[in-house]
Amino acid sequence: MSLDTRTTQIGTAPVNTPRVTSxxxxxxxxxxLADSLQILCVASVAIVVAIFLADGGAAKFGTxxxxxxxxxxxxxxxxxxxxxxxxxxxxxxxPIDRAFGHDQAMAVHQSLGKPALxxxxxxxxxxxxxxxxxxxxxxxxxxxxxxxxLPDMPLAFLGLGLMIGIxxxxxxxxxxxxxxxxxxxxxxLAYLSVLxxxxxxxxxxxxxxxxxxxxxxxxxxxxxxxSSIIVFRFLLPVTRSLRHRLVVxxxxxxxxxxxxxxxxxxxxxxxRATSGQFxxxxxWADGLWWQAHPFSLSSxxxxxxxxxxxxxxxxxxxxxxxxxRGTRVSFEGPxxxxxxxxxxxxRVVLIAAGIGVAPIRSLLETVSFAPGNATVLIRxxxxxxxxxxxxxxxxxxxxGVELRIIAGKRPSGVSTWLPADAVRDGISLRTIxxxxxxSDIYICGPRPWTDAVVRDARSGGIPKKQIxxxxxxx
Amino acid sequence: MRARAVAxxxxxxxxxxGIGWQLGTQAIDxxxxxxxxxxxxxxxxxxxxxxxxxxxxxxxARAAADAAxxxxxxATAATAAAASxxxxxAxxxxxxxAVVQTQFGNMQVSVTVANGAIIxxxxxxxxxxxxxxxxxxxxxxxxxxxxVLAAQSAKVQNISGATYTSEGxxxxxxxxxxxxGF
Numbered sequence: 001m002s003l004d005t006r007t008t009q010i011g012t013a014p015v016n017t018p019r020v021t022s023x024x025x026x027x028x029x030x031x032x033l034a035d036s037l038q039i040l041c042v043a044s045v046a047i048v049v050a051i052f053l054a055d056g057g058a059a060k061f062g063t064x065x066x067x068x069x070x071x072x073x074x075x076x077x078x079x080x081x082x083x084x085x086x087x088x089x090x091x092x093x094x095p096i097d098r099a100f101g102h103d104q105a106m107a108v109h110q111s112l113g114k115p116a117l118x119x120x121x122x123x124x125x126x127x128x129x130x131x132x133x134x135x136x137x138x139x140x141x142x143x144x145x146x147x148x149x150l151p152d153m154p155l156a157f158l159g160l161g162l163m164i165g166i167x168x169x170x171x172x173x174x175x176x177x178x179x180x181x182x183x184x185x186x187x188x189l190a191y192l193s194v195l196x197x198x199x200x201x202x203x204x205x206x207x208x209x210x211x212x213x214x215x216x217x218x219x220x221x222x223x224x225x226x227s228s229i230i231v232f233r234f235l236l237p238v239t240r241s242l243r244h245r246l247v248v249x250x251x252x253x254x255x256x257x258x259x260x261x262x263x264x265x266x267x268x269x270x271x272r273a274t275s276g277q278f279x280x281x282x283x284w285a286d287g288l289w290w291q292a293h294p295f296s297l298s299s300x301x302x303x304x305x306x307x308x309x310x311x312x313x314x315x316x317x318x319x320x321x322x323x324x325r326g327t328r329v330s331f332e333g334p335x336x337x338x339x340x341x342x343x344x345x346x347r348v349v350l351i352a353a354g355i356g357v358a359p360i361r362s363l364l365e366t367v368s369f370a371p372g373n374a375t376v377l378i379r380x381x382x383x384x385x386x387x388x389x390x391x392x393x394x395x396x397x398x399x400g401v402e403l404r405i406i407a408g409k410r411p412s413g414v415s416t417w418l419p420a421d422a423v424r425d426g427i428s429l430r431t432i433x434x435x436x437x438x439s440d441i442y443i444c445g446p447r448p449w450t451d452a453v454v455r456d457a458r459s460g461g462i463p464k465k466q467i468x469x470x471x472x473x474x
Numbered sequence: 475m476r477a478r479a480v481a482x483x484x485x486x487x488x489x490x491x492g493i494g495w496q497l498g499t500q501a502i503d504x505x506x507x508x509x510x511x512x513x514x515x516x517x518x519x520x521x522x523x524x525x526x527x528x529x530x531x532x533x534x535a536r537a538a539a540d541a542a543x544x545x546x547x548x549a550t551a552a553t554a555a556a557a558s559x560x561x562x563x564a565x566x567x568x569x570x571x572a573v574v575q576t577q578f579g580n581m582q583v584s585v586t587v588a589n590g591a592i593i594x595x596x597x598x599x600x601x602x603x604x605x606x607x608x609x610x611x612x613x614x615x616x617x618x619x620x621x622v623l624a625a626q627s628a629k630v631q632n633i634s635g636a637t638y639t640s641e642g643x644x645x646x647x648x649x650x651x652x653x654x655g656f
Contacts (some may be wrong), residue, residue, distance in 0.1 A: 043483065054495075
């Protein structure tokens with residue numbers, strides 16, 4: 001392991017590690033919000049079960065036909081509720097982003113996909129069976145019967161088909177066998193699949209029939225979800241893009257294929273962006289405008305401008321170095337909780353690999369800590385192939401932060417974030433940063449590498465709430 | 475989720491489901507007491523068993539009525555009634571049954587009695603909460619009607635898969651028959 005510890009701490013060796021007393025005030029506030037949102041989410045499931053029971057549902061399990069039908073209704077109610085929760089999680093609501101961050105919200109969104117699908121599939125299968133038993137016909141005949149005689153059922157079956165397609169493509173794209181844009185287009189059909197299922201909920205089921213209170217609750221739920229998607233996914237980004245009129249100001253080469261792009265615009269302070277956050281950017285240039293990319297800020301945002309540092313990984317982002325001054329830029333954001341708002345502890349450790357240095361660089365500018373209580377770890381293959389290292393060195397010097405560049409190839413076959421020789425010598429995050437317990441750890445790098453750092457920190461006994469990470473593919 | 479959030483979420487969910495359960499129990503009790511009271515009246519009412527011949531005659535009478543020969547129908551029915559003498563006390567005419575509330579909406583039928591025979595049952599309101607329920611009602615109503623005409627009473631079996639519709643239909647019919655003194 002080549003270790004380059006720069007003498008950035010002028011006479012500020014870690015003298016007094018602050019005692020870990022009460023949690024960071026930002027943390028308490030954030031957790032109250034997180035708790036409320038989680039309780040709301042669980043309660044929404046309880047409410048639909050209560051709606052079923054309030055209608056005398058508990059008495060409808062007497063015969064096999066009734067039991068199938070009742071279970072089918074409950075599965076449909078819970079499944080649809082989960083679908084709505086998923087849509088809300090993907091709607092980028094500011095309170096959700098503040099409480100959990102975009103990453104975690106999307107992780108929950110993803111984890112709900114399969115349960116929701118199974119419940120909806122179960123809903124269809126159980127009801128077909130229940131109705132078939134009641135009418136003494138086989139399930140094929142009953143399915144045909146429902147399709148042809150019940151109102152709005154063809155639409156409901158269409159919704160079910162779309163939903164199956166969406167979950168399958170999502171599973172495939174996770175294994176990266178599907179183009180992102182194609183998957184995204186299919187994913188947008190989710191809105192359609194939820195929409196076409198609404199008529200049959202209101203016309204076929206007795207539970208949500210005309211005049212029932214449950215009907216108005218259900219409709220209000222849809223209205224809230226729809227308006228949050230329209231406002232926060234479409235209206236807000238469009239109006240913000242129009243209002244702030246971002247344009248490319250300058251493009252600076254950082255390394256081969258890596259550039260820092262500085263953007264200017266109007267009233268940028270009104271964006272309320274903070275260091276460590278990301279935006280989803282769209283550059284209105286030939287060959288680029290049809291793609292939107294999430295990139296993190298690489299320096300603290302200010303009225304004067306925003307800066308991102310990007311590596312042209314694939315697709316059209318390879319053309320980013322050729323961007324011309326004055327190119328219009330539209331955006332969604334700022335998003336993310338890879339910020340000071342996630343703080344729980346007095347000390348701070350910032351760890352980056354590759355282009356993951358970008359948000360770490362912006363955090364370093366504004367993150368708060370007592371003198372001598374911050375460490376930056378940069379991981380690279382060799383001492384030379386790091387990005388923005390001169391800027392980092394200067395910033396560390398100014399702020400009195402210890403900077404360590406850890407270079408060397410990872411051993412093959414072992415899941416670690418450290419070089420082979422370091423692993424052999426039993427070095428871990430804890431031995432590099434002894435004051436880990438009282439630290440917030442911010443990690444940004446490629447997905448598998450980041451996961452390895454998180455594992456190292458966790459096995460060092462660091463609670464999850466002190467570990468903050470942002471991962472990217474490639 | 476933090477322990478506090480889990481505890482509060484559990485508490486909230488249990489309360490919400492509990493309230494739902496409570497409301498549901500009230501709904502079930504209400505519908506059961508309705509069944510009980512109407513069951514009582516059913517027992518109190520004099521429903522006479524009919525002979526096969528009378529039933530046959532009634533069916534014939536219905537067919538005739540459908541052909542818009544009301545007078546002739548009444549006459550045929552009268553013959554049938556004469557054959558089964560016991561019905562003589564019943565009034566003739568059309569009697570409207572009580573509105574019966576069910577899980578799936580209101581149910582009401584009217585019955586036409588001529589000289590001691592049920593010659594027609596007309597649904598005035600059918601369970602209609604939800605398209606599924608309409609579907610069931612539309613399937614069940616004609617079956618119930620022909621069973622009632624055949625049995626000449628409201629004491630026929632429920633249609634399987636249309637329990638609520640059947641119960642509502644037969645209860646409303648029974649109340650109409652009670653009015654008719656049938």
